[in-house]
Amino acid sequence: MFERFTEGARQVVVLAQDEARKLCHHYIGTEHLLLGLLVEGRGPAAQVLDERGLRAADLRRRILLIVGGEGLDPEALATLGIDLDEVRRATESAFGPGALDSTGRKPPTGHIPFTPRAKKVLELSLREAQRLQHGSIGTGHILLGLIREGKGVAAKVLADVGCDLDGLRDDITRMIEPTTE
Template identity: 55%
Template sequence: MFERFTREAREVVVGAQQEARALRHGRIGTEHLLLGLLAQPGTTSARALGRHGITRQVVVDALAPLAGDDLDAAALTSVGIDLDAVRTTVEATFGPGALDAPRDPREPSGHIPFTPRAKKVLELSLREALAMRSRSITDGHILLGLLREGAGLAMKVLYDRGVDLPALRDELRLVLDS
């Protein structure tokens, strides 16, 4: 299937893997595909998402509370604990990166697998391309696949931000048909 992907669509998949790795996630989910779509500002999908108020930073900010970090800097500051001062002291004593979480040996160091939902999005992108009689799968088809799948963290972000999903779908189809 990947041989049908355009260069931009392949970059979305590579970008999704990079986003998952940067966030220290062991699997590539729909949220990483959404971030991968937004990592290329000039693409059809990034422009369409931008017209609906969705940027990379909006998605990153929306995902932050869902990440499950144990330390909430604002809460600690409210009780008089300065996280930056703690980090500086610990790193001065034990070396830079002493507070960084150790790499889980079970976590893949090379290829990161896709979640079943993310795999479904990629499969649906192929179906969208075929339905539109397109010979290749573009980044826009990946976004259509994401919308068609209709669930996962990416859709939660879009829904919570009030994106008019039918309008976004119609815009994409119009652009891809031209």
């Protein structure tokens, strides 16, 4: 499936996996693909998303709000007046470095599977490349696939930040139109 992916598009998939691992999620969903597109930082998708003011840290926070995470949540604890850094300091001085983090659920190691929706996005990205008669699948096509799929957590996050999907589709299409990345 990935043989027609550009270097950037492959990078996005790798980054999506990293993001899933970072958030202690045992699957790669549309939300991780969206993060991957943004974090990749160089391709047309990253440019368009960056222009819309999307920031990775903010997206991660919003994703965790929707799907939850297994990690400690310093921001939420702060709303209760709990300073996680203080807690960490106290436990580490008693039990050694990393004590608080060693007992949490571990981030997944090895292969992390795609959700059916994320798979669908990748299939749609191929479809988008074919439709535009582009020979390879770039980050822009993945973003188009993400928009076309339109129902995953990624779409919800984009809606939450007030991102207009039709406008986004037009922008990215315009950007990848003349060359194939």
